[in-house]
Amino acid sequence: MSSHPFVFDGSFYQHSTPEMVSNDADILFPEPFSPFHDSAIDIFQHLSNNQDTQNPVLNSNSVDSFTANILSSSPPTHQLKNLTLYQITNMQPLANGSDFVDTSNLTNGYYDFPGLDALEVKTELGSDLSCNYRFFVPNSYSGSENVAKVMQRSYSSNSFDSKPSFVYQPHFDTLLESSSYENQGLSSPENSLLISDLRRVCSTGDLKNIKTAHPTQRSFSSPSATETSLIEEANFKVGRYSADERKERISKYRAKRNQRNFTKTIKYACRKTLADNRPRIRGRFARNDEAGEIPKAACFVRDEDEDELWHFDGLHEEEDGPFGGGGGGDFANGYDQTQLQYHSYGY
């Protein structure tokens, strides 16, 4: 990881012109990384819209506002004065974000997340207004996965458990998973994607890898002497698209986004119920009678309640266990939680 400020994708993210709010997101998270790309646009747009507080993430009202904006496809009504995207390696207190952080995590006023780098998104809404977002990325992670592939994977397995642990801005975490978030119908798969994509970018260090999608352009690095001149020019040109071109691309992408279908269609709910309750051996459906005869040694790791696990008595009244699905719930209890979560995001 480099120190701030950095030049990314041929652009230096500082002192962007107002009309570059969503365009910056378009550049940072180009279309191949669609879900996060779009989320980034929404976030940036929120930042541009939210001028009623110094730090829109600070209070609960703005949380709702932020949430609403994340999900809103409406174009921004206000524009950012500046957008600054820092990449930093040393934790420093946010300039105006005392409420932004969980103070219990502060050490001498500094965040202390060993083994993590931070990516800070700073927005300046005016001469006196600004807010900061930070994403924490494992600095030990050296992988350089193909971003497009990562995104593709996210649809099939939605797994981020296999990656090194990470911490991203705590308030942001709370925000995304807050009750208000759920109350606004945000538990749908596509909205889960929004959360998981943010996480994934952090957990996999994909910001580093974004450069791979633009092999012909400049890489993610700290500014050299040559780049310094780029920095000076950054006020006037960001990325490869003009403002109109970016707007057009964003509009096109939004239209495409609205047509997405993230949900797996269950044609017959009764069959799903049956499948959920059907006994399995190594993931395969097992005969009802056969299941009860399986010796304990072959029943994965289960120290107790094996009889309950393998004696299938048809449909259960209580079908929704902690992991959903009656018999499946019992079955699931025998799994390592991480393994279970991996598959529970299957849609």
Added chain:
DNA sequence: GCTAAGTTCTGAACCACATTCGAGA
């Protein structure tokens, strides 16, 4: 730049059986 070895990731296959479908009586 090329190659081999290692790693990561994806998607198809597998399984049982209740339900659905459609042809024939």
Added chain:
DNA sequence: ATTCTCGAATGTGGTTCAGAACTTA
């Protein structure tokens, strides 16, 4: 034309694994 019967086809989810894709030395 309507109803009934019965065999075939379908759909459902967790796990495994082959092979593709990618990374590293």
